[in-house]
Amino acid sequence: MRFGRREVLGAVAAALAAQQARAQLLDGTATVLVPYAPGVTDREVRALAPALSARFGRPVIVDNRPGAGGAIGGRAVATAHPDGMTMLYAAAAVLTILPLLPNAAYGFDDLVPLARVTNNTHVMAARADAPYRNFAEFVAYARANPEKAVFASSGAGTAVHLAGEAMAEVAGVKILHAPFQGLAPAMTAVFGGHADFVIGLPVAIMPAVRDGRLRAIAQFGAERSAFAPEVPTLRESGLDLVQSVDIGFFAPKGLPPALTTGWVDAVREGVGHVDFQTFAVRSQVNAAFLPPDAFAREIGRDRDLYRTLIPRLNLT
Template sequence: MSEIVTTGGMTRRKLLGVAAGAAAASVLAPHVARAAFPSEPITVIVPYAPGTTDQLVRILGQQMEKILGKPVVVETKPGAGGTVGATLVAKNAKPDGHTLLFAVTSVLSVAPHENKLPYGFADLRGVAQITSGPNMVGANPNAPFKDLRSLVAYAKANPEKVVYGSAGTGSSTHLAGEAFARAAGIKMTHIPFQGVTPSVTAAVGGTVQLVFGFAQAIWPQVEGKRLLAIAQFGEKRAKVIPDVPTFREGGVNFAMPPRVGFLAPAKTPDDVVEKIAAAAKEAIGAPDFVAFAERALAEVDYVGPAAFQRGLVEEDKTFSTLLREIGLAK
């Protein structure tokens, strides 16, 4: 049988061959493109003013550069409790792994429930958890309690007489105080301050009896005998403050460690996320990073993409419920 010739002079067999080749190329092209990651420098947005968090990720990024073969550039974009930087990544960044967010997970699990924001929980995905606090509770040495059990007993006998300070209404430290009170079955009085440092100063001075916050802010005051260490928020004792008991050790079934890690636009491909996470997991073992984390009282606690995302989903549910209960949900 003779070949059918098209008007362009191409036989039917050749035409089918070209079409098949084009179809195969269209299927393979996305995989070829993603296999090249990273193809350009990786930008990490830290949504806070320069300080411990951006220094931590800069040192981590130096190690990840060696693994990934491309520069890792860290930019601080502070504002509105971290939501300015989070918005940049969630709504403006291409979902290709070249722009990441490095932040406390509350920018995703808390902030969208409190305020009307350009992004929501579904706009970002977990890549890798790097640290888990630790957060802790400090008490003024003149308070009528010296440890967690006596604090709970006093608060039950004297409802609302225990006064605690936080970094502001709706802040993660405020929510930690409210969540603890519910778990312990007590009622306390909250006084908000403009940041963690003023709230710690108030506790040292006796304006408030308790303060909730990162160990970096509270532990130096404990070492200086200006505050007492009451409890830490982890599931287990943090290596950086091993002498401070957990809430569960003190008889309260409660844990709420603040988690810090990499987040990416929700549509970032799985294989890209896995490659970034693998690089981060390897990088946290570098001596420079380990030494800085210890000095900064940051508990290195790596969690991979799948488990990190599951934890984010549970955290989102917890804070959504808590914010509704205390009347701070938008």
């Protein structure tokens, strides 16, 4: 099919008009806050930022705002003006956990799920000489030895901590929680025999499994991760529990519909771009876009579980 000069000029004009309309959505440079220290999460959104900037025709910058398990950055966005200029990129724990903690910095309704970007699984791994080789044997051991299995987590009240407590709750076992300042020292404690098991993302856990320092017990996703295909899920192991690490964008409540649509479309396009897909494979994260309603349903499922669990943990 051949296109005449008029058709070509018309297509160019339409594309320019669409770009101008998208640029008018944002009044200057947009900032995406990441409520954690530099690491996996901010690398994700930094990989996505060029596509967002191209889509909007405006700069999109990333600002790490760590502290209080994500509450400082979460509050900064929850109290921001809903003009599309300040967004949050974080794990779903900013809504499933933080608003449920004592002295919460913001409420559940102060942030709105905008778009999921990645979805990953927790992997539970024990010290190499643990007296259990799979999840069924772990449950049998923990039931016979209440509070003897020491769970090293990346911190009290974190998503990893709550995933471990949820597992123990559903399995009907009592474990002993030992919080550390991050996953690396928690893993070191397990390597040294000072704790019995740890939970983390495949990218962190699986290298130590494959070199023999840890023994994989189970993963928490609905299906086996491509980055840990040899590890059975909790459901395969007989426990009806699914826990995932959903990471994505959140907006202050009251974001106008046009801005919501603009951001969701920009994120969808960015996640599908070959550059981000390549980044995801290289970084061992699962690119898994979800729009607002579906993202909110995933968050609601976990929040219902944590609403009953957190009050029993005496978190301060």
